[in-house]
Amino acid sequence: MERMFHKNRLNWRAFSRVGAVLLVLGTSSAPLASAADTETALSTTAYVQILTTTNVDYEATVTRGTDGINTLPWGTQGYQTIGSSSTYLGKTVSVSQEKLADNGVTWALISLDGKQIGWIAKAALAEVTYLAVLSTTTVDYPATITRAADAINAAPWGTRGFKTLSQSSAYLGKSVTVSQEKVVENGVTWALISLDGTQLGWIAKDALTEPTYLKVLSTTTVDYPATITRGTDAINAAPWGTRGFKTLGQSSTYLGKSVTVTQEQVVENGVTWALISLNGTQLGWIAKDALTEPTYVQILSTTNVDYEASIIRSSDAINSQPWGTKGYKTIGNSSTYMNKLVTVSQEKVADNGVTWALISLDGTQLGWIAKDALKKTVYVQILSTTDVNYPATVTRGTDGINTQPWGTKGYQTIGTSAAYLGKQVTVTQEKVADNGVTWALISLDGTQIGWIAKTALTEPTYVQVLSTTNVNYQATVLRGTDGINTQPWGTKGYQTVGYSSAYLGRTVTVSKEQKTDNGVTWALISLNGTQLGWIAKDALFNQVVSTMNVSYKATVTRGTDGINTLPWGTEGYQTVGNTATYLGTGVTVSQEKVTADGVTWALVSLNGKVLGWVAKAALTVTPSGKVVYIDPGHGGTETGAAYSGVFEKTINLAVSNKVKANLEALGFTVIMSRNTDEYVGLLERASEANASGADIFVSIHHNAMPSNATVTGIETYYYEYNPYYPPVINEEMHNDPVRLLESAELAVAIQDALVDNTGAADRGVRKNTFAVLRETAIPAVLLELGYMSSPTELAKLTTTAYQTTLAKAITVGIVAYFE
Structure with missing residues (x-):
């Protein structure tokens, strides 16, 4: 090993120098060595040691792109290279810690946007220098942005943390609120601005203009x-x-x-x-x-009083103080307390001559009212009191029932005799008052009701039963004003237990009949097996009082009636149809019956087949020999209004043909100005009508309003003279007062029938100088049956069903005019 070390001493020194350079640069790798060198190096590895650690807080810019970024300072035990400074070159990072290594390198722990990146040689960074804030002032004033070239920042420009958020040009001319000012070391004052409560950021104050306020x-x-x-x-x-x-x-x-x-x-x-x-x-x-400011009423005198009075005028105000005095307020109206008894506790006389009264009701103070809206109460006196015990019937429904005899001090009205009309009560005491009235204290079923004038009572004379018959039949309750009693009304011991109104139209079972000496037949009735009591038999059936055979033609002119097998309400009748089905149709009447309720009923037939009984008021007797001139408006090349491919001339003729058919079925003679799609001049129509002998002239049109598609409805016109449009062929009769009156009556009859039977908007009867109305010598009207300019109404006007309804309604109006 030693030989190896000596052998490679030169190489090792070279390696050490390279390593030192790499250490300084923070490279992520070192030069490779031979296996033998590596073995020797591994046995002698010495890690970089940290000499000092310092917590810091500043920002810096990455200015060198060749450095490694490590998990720990490079060369310390366990470090790993995790990135390169080139990734962050030119970016501003935060430095939170510095470490000085024994190789002389200072390392910096950096973060970006709050996220820690790692350790980098401090020499790869350039510390950022920020402008210092010299002062901060809280303010509150409005200002207008008057310069468009300024930035709006997250902090004053150049101070730590500043970032441009927007430009002043976006808010030029707008009024903002300034909440804080900062002066920075370069002499610029910055303003923190908000708009509509939302903070925008910092802007140079000299980009703003403050308003000048009045003091x-x-x-x-x-x-x-x-x-x-x-x-x-x-x-x-x-x-x-x-x-x-x-x-x-x-x-x-x-x-x-x-x-x-x-x-x-x-x-x-x-x-x-x-x-x-x-x-x-x-x-x-x-x-x-x-x-x-108001001029106040003055009080001249104040007097404490104590009396009762009734409010007799409904048009007075009730005030917190006498009206017109300083601080008064209107808090009510005398109409709320009309005829009520109030207590007066004080009076004030005002300088306008009015005396005011402070009033209370049931212990609650109401306020001040003019004294002349009151009537001071003078109480009735009782002369005698007598204990009695007898039954009586309440026979007058207009009396009050009181806690004491009316007019005595402290009395209150607690009910009305109408609630007990026809009922039998018990009288337990009588009082005679100094006004001559005798009062009776009455009870019902053991419960005391109160005091009533004795003259509102009748002591009983009992009705006698003459005969009793067991029966078994069903009937309908047809009268809603009868009492239902435990026995026939007026017999001894009877009590009213209900009213026929509760069972009106219901089918009941009659099990017994009794005739009384007052001529009334009484029926004992049950409903669904439960006995209800006795009721007058004539409350169950409508009675026929007269019958007459007749023979005449009539038109059904009311569409809301039932058609029955017998006159409605008579015993055994059934409803089998409705007049709406036959509206405008001619029928034959063969018999009339008058019922006890005053209604005349007609037995009607159509084409020989009996339909049933209908109220005669739903019919109009068909006039004979009348001639009607029908004028379908426009025609030929004159199309009239045109919408969605529909021409007015077409639907004018369609409705006119239906009216013609209806009238002819009723016996009228009908003349048409045109029967096909042909052009007929206006004077030609009027001239033909005048020569035809017709009794009336009816021109049928449809309307339009191109400027407003929402307008709908029906209107009927008759003639009004206009000097700018003189008659051409009808000088003598155009303004004849009788003709104009009859034209108006015809217009009203047809307009009413159209509105009643179609449900269309009623645009009324109107006057105009239309040529066909001006030049006809007979009563004449022009109908506008709906607005083709309304898509909704046009959809109806083009249907056969609605045209039929219009024609029936016109027929009903014409028949009603001749009636």
């Missing part, structure tokens, strides 16, 4: 009401122009309203500002001269 000269705490009498003022968060002011609202919103002023401030421009509140909510600052 507040004085502040006074006040408390008075005032009315806002000028509607052109702003309401601000602080007096206008002072630091921190911001406009919150406008005085126009509160014009005429009474507000409370709690503070005043005078600013250097001479304006006095008032801090106002409304209903306890602070509104802000307004110029004081936009307000008007």
Whole structure:
């Protein structure tokens, strides 16, 4: 071994020199040696020793790209090379520790963005020099960004940790809030700015411009009401122009309203500002001269009193103090307490001549009211009291029931006789009052109710039962105003246990009938096996009072009625249809019946087939010999309105043909201005109508409004004279008052029928000087059945079903006009 060492002494020294250089450079590898050299080197390895360790905290830039980065200082026991400085060349890193090795190399422990990288020779780093902050000041003021070329940084530029976040150009002209200022050693003052509560960063202060504020000269705490009498003022968060002011609202919103002023401030421009509140909510600052202070009513005298009175006027305010005195507020209205008995504890006379009364109700103070809205109570006196015991029936439903005889001191109305009308009560005491009224203390089923005027009661004379019959049939409760009793009403011991209204329309079973000497037949009824009691038999069936055979034609003009096997409500009737199915259809009436409820019923047939009984009011007797001229608007080359490939002329003719068919089925003679898609002039239509002998003229159109596709609905026109459009062929009759009146009646009849039967928007009956209305000598109307410009309405207007509905409604209107 020794020979080997001596033999390789020169090589070993050379190796040592190379190793020292590599050690300094921090290389990640050393030169390889022969096996023999390695064996000798391994046996004599000496690690680099650390002489000192120092915790530090500074930033540096990696300025050499040829160094290794190690887990420990290079050459110390256990170190490993894990990277190269070239990866981080030019980057700023943080140094947290330094170690000095016995080979003279200082090593630095570096991190980047908070993540530890490893150890590098300190000579590969250049320490960063930061600008020092000389002072920091907390501030709070607004400023405007007025320079666009500045950076906004995470810290003042050049100080440790600064980073450019954005540019001032992004916020040029915007108002920001400055919360802190820092002065750095290069003489620049930096401002920390926020926008809308969000911190933006640091900017050079000279890129900002501070506003010039008005100064507040004085502040006074006040408390008075005032009315806002000028509607052109702003309401601000602080007096206008002072630091921190911001406009919150406008005085126009509160014009005429009474507000409370709690503070005043005078600013250097001479304006006095008032801090106002409304209903306890602070509104802000307004110029004081936009307000008007009230002139208060003065109190001349105050008197303590103690009496009861009734509120007899419903239009008075109730106030916290007499109205118009300083600090008064309206807190209620006399209408809430109308006719109620209140207690008056104090009176005040004001300098405007009004006497005010302080009132309470049931021990709760309500406030001040004008005394002349009250009527002082004068109590009724009791002359005698008598104990009695007899039954009676409440036969008057308009009386009050009271805790004591009405008008005596302390009485209260607790109910009304209407709640007990027809019921039998027990009278246990009578009192005679000095106003001549006798009062009865009544009970029902052992429970005391209260005092009622004796004249509202009738002592019983019992009804007698003449006959009793066992029966077994079903019936329907058709009258909702009857009592249901334990026995026939008026017989001794009867009690009302319910009312027919609870069972209206229900089918019940009748098991017994009794006739009483007052001519009433009573039925004992049950529902689903449970006995309900006795009810007047005529509450179960509608009675026919007269029958008459007739023969006439009529039109179904109301679509909401049932069609029945017998007049509705009579024994055994059933509903088998509805008039809506036959609306506008002509039927034959062969018999009429009048029922006890006053309704006349008609037995109707269609094409020889009996449909059933319908209320005659749902029919209109068909006039005979009437001639109607129907004018389908436009035609031929004149298409009228056109939307989505649909021409107005087409649907005008479709509806007109249906109306023609309906009217002819009812016996009318119908003349059409056109039966096909042909052009007919306006004067030609009017001339033909005038010569036809027709009784009325009906022009059928559809509307459009190209500028507004949301407009829908039906409107009907009749003639109105316009001197700019004189008649051509109808000088004599165009403005005839009888013709105009009959035209208006025809328009109303058809418009009402159209709206009732289609559910379309009612755009009303209108007047215009349309040529066909002006030139016809007979009553004339023009119908606009819907807006083709509305996609929704056009979809309906083109369906056969809706055209049929329109035609039926027009028919109903024409029939109603001739009725």
